[in-house]
Amino acid sequence: MSMKRTLFLILPAVLFISIFMLIPLMIALVYSFMTSDSYGGVTAPATFDAYIQLLYQQDFDGSLIFSTDYLFIILRSIELAVATTLLCLIIGLPVAWHIVCQNASRRKFLLFLVTMPFWINTLIRTYCWVLILRDQGLINMTLRNLGLIMDPLPLLYNDGSILLGLVYTFVPFMVLPIYSTLERVDTRLIEAAHDLYAGRWQVFRRVIWPLAKPGIVAGSILIFAPALGSFLAPDLLGGGKKLLIGSLIQMQFTSSRNWAFGSALAVLVTATVILTLIISSRRNKVGEVRI
Amino acid sequence: MSGGTPVQRPIQGFDWRKTPGLGVATWVFLAFLYMPLFVLVVYSFNANNLVTIWTGFSLRWFVKVLHNPDIRDAAINSLVIAVVATILSTLLATAAALALERGRNFRGFGTVNGLISLPLVVPEVVVAITTLIFFSSIGLNLGLGNLIIAHTVFCIPFAVLPIRARLKDMGGAYEEAGRDLYADEWRLFRRVTLPLIAPAIGAGGILAFVTSLDDFLISLMVSGPGTTTLPVYVYGMMRLGVTPEVNAISTLLLVLSVSLVVLALLLGRRARSRD
16 A cells, blocks of 8 residues: 555544544633633633632632632542542452453353443443432332331432442443453463462462553553543432532533633543553553563 | 373362352352343333332333434434444544555554544543534534534544454455455455455444444533434433333333444454455
8 A cells, every 4th residue: 555545544534533623622721721701612811710710719809719629529530530440440350360261152252241331321321220229219129128128228329329330331441451461361371370389369469460460551541531531420320419520521511601610620631631541551661571 | 281291289179260259250240230231121111100119011111202202303313413423434434444554654653543542532521522612612503413523533433443453353465465466456445355344344333323322421512402312312301300211212222232232243253254
């Protein structure tokens, strides 16, 4: 294939994504330094107001008061995203290892079962948990019919239900990358470790875990990034009572009409995600050298 | 355990392929993945007005949902968007996959590679609001057109995946044979490459279609009056409370996604069995 043809073929996709994704991201960056228009959109004077608003609240007389409200929301969102990633790792690693240990046809079948939910609408997958957890939901009704409880347990609309929803949504993202790294592992290494008197735990700690690391890093990124900006789980399972950054951003463009602040938040989230990507890919490279 | 060396095993019966408890853990995990979906499907066949009390099997909510004109309009919108976005993104993705797998190694290859998968990395809420800002700042209002553009962008990487994988798997031998027989570039593509990657293009198209149908957040932000998509409409229903209609429409969407993905899988399998 000639150079001209190569560029001719790649150009349409590159242009499309550049115009409709990269440029919008740049525009949001610009918007975050503008002043919000109360009808939606932004107006001329360029300021840092949107970023200042993250840490300070404007008092009635115009003076700035230090406020941790938004900082708190951001920290809580990061906390939940980290918790989601860790839980997915704890659940996903043993499952991935189990699948690797199976024969070819069973592997295929199990992988199919793990990937399938990924293609089902997240809205619907999240809603299923509303059916199970709400006051008249499956769990509460079952317990009440068994006579174990009188009043419904408050299972929905708390951090636990949000976390459950996030783990449920993202856990396949952890199983698949770990599986694909473990699948390529030379099994003689495990047998060698065994011959050198390593027990199960040591084989895991010294052989499987280091070899699975690239997959763990990939899975963690695939989960942390979307979990940080997640909207549906906090909205449907958290009841929107306590805000998370995803809902906060969305609100700035609907009810609050503060586009500059919303853009600043979006810039912050994107920067965090990209930073995580860079750091983890660099650390991973260091790790590969060490092994 | 290979080899016939009579080595004394230090721990009797150690088989690294069998870790006690892992099999059970995996099945518990799969139950965790599928049990909620199962609950939804069962509830959607419940005849009772109150979702939680089971009074008998019934299809009445499905009938009711299918006769709801708002749902029908939203479904048509979703379908139009998904079909056009699928065609556009699959065309762009096929060309891009060919360039990335068969083209010359141009400068900035890594950057282009990253750019193509950019929609996978940027959080959905950010994509949603930046797209909204973009359309409003340039004053573009094409109705469904806006949604089609937005969907095409994030469908591209999903369509690229199976096509690239197929091109990589089959290697360049067939194309070389064609070249040896003096086929020009166009005929080579038309007679050799295209038939070989056709099932993968089909699979990529279906994945793009499902991704478009499944999208909620971006559609929520970009859609306006009259361009509501089905997930956005269903979300509105969910906000009002748990009703049998929501269960029925959710089950319909679920079944649609599952059948399409199984179809994509079968297409992928057919592609591999051709070699």
